[in-house]
Amino acid sequence: MSSSVQAQTKVQIPYESPTVASLLSRPEGGTYRVTYEITTQTLYVEGHQERLEWLLVDDNSTLTLQWSQRSAPPLPALLAAIEGAFAFHPGAVALRLQLPTGLHANLCATGIAVKGPHGDLWAYAELFWQLPTLWLNSPAMRPYPRQPILANGKRHPRRPPRPSGTVYQRHIPWLDATLSFRVLDLELDLERFNRWMNDPVVAHFWEEQGDLQQHRERLESTLQNPSVVPLIGCIDGEPFGYFETYWAKEDRIGAYYDAGDFDRGWHVLIGEAAFRGRPYVAAWMPSISHYLFLDDCRTQRLVIEPRVDNAKMLHNLARCGYAHVKAFDFPHKRAMLGMQLREHFFNERSWIPLPPHPGSAPRPDPRFTL
Missing domain, CATH: 3.40.630.30 (Gcn5-related N-acetyltransferase (GNAT))
Structure with missing residues (x-):
């Protein structure tokens, strides 16, 4: 690549832990800005005239997304928060979710989350990245009937x-x-x-x-x-x-x-x-x-x-x-x-290429698996 092209390219490597990382997420046709403050482990989801706050805690063995309010977050905002969590920790295989219990059944029925052996709730990158509503503009009527x-x-x-x-x-x-x-x-x-x-x-x-x-x-x-x-x-x-x-x-x-x-x-x-x-x-x-x-x-x-x-x-x-x-x-x-x-x-989370491509995470990651 020429030096002029390199100068045009804003390369940001998520796992190198900048002070603040951000992402645009588009679940179910909406647009959300997801921002992660590394030092405070605070994740913000902004969109539709709302600004929701989460904790995204990485204790080197488990990555956890915490919602502290009693009322449930809107589903599109939750999807944006999960996408952001996996984007800011691209080596993560799973993400523990701390959410109101009223959400659990729907999240498990749609593949957004899975119940762990102890009743805890987990989102898996392998499942989450197969949800078409986050990336496809018209995911209705899938799959097409077979003839x-x-x-x-x-x-x-x-x-x-x-x-x-x-x-x-x-x-x-x-x-x-x-x-x-x-x-x-x-x-x-x-x-x-x-x-x-x-x-x-x-x-x-x-x-x-x-x-x-x-x-x-x-x-x-x-x-x-x-x-x-x-x-x-x-x-x-x-x-x-x-x-x-x-x-x-x-x-x-x-x-x-x-x-x-x-x-x-x-x-x-x-x-x-x-x-x-x-x-x-x-x-x-x-x-x-x-x-x-x-x-x-x-x-x-x-x-x-x-x-x-x-x-x-x-x-x-x-x-x-x-x-x-x-x-x-x-x-x-x-x-x-x-x-x-x-x-x-x-x-293998191939939406992020293997090193030395930009954005790639160190592999393998020994993070939690059920």
């Missing part, structure tokens, strides 16, 4: 209609910025897509240089394919890259491994040079995986097929939890099959 269909000689489940607008948002602490994915808009994004595809760095791997009309036809074809959802990645609303997500069973990759009905895959290009750095890779690569796992709870595997000579991509995939399964030959390239398992992603 097998036959299309183009392939039998697979009927896919839901393509969404529109912003589908995923996540605040990235080390950038102090919001990463989002929105569905590609042909008229809004065509010129940008054309410029990106003709960038020499992108063209080296994608080999899809062309004029505006060629790329219009290419995107029109993509948008007519019900198994593909093309996305634009943004940082604080500024587009930086193109992500082409697809259902693997209907894709060409399905012929090269035993594709499951709900396996997903993705392609990526980073079109803006200022966003081609380690802090950004550490933000978008885990986030696209997170989005695809949240989009359908039946998705157990993600796949990707970069060129075998794309050493940087293969290195970053490994840092973000992808196994290099095998090299294989497409008609147009020799590729590496990369695979991410749902269990591995959430159990």
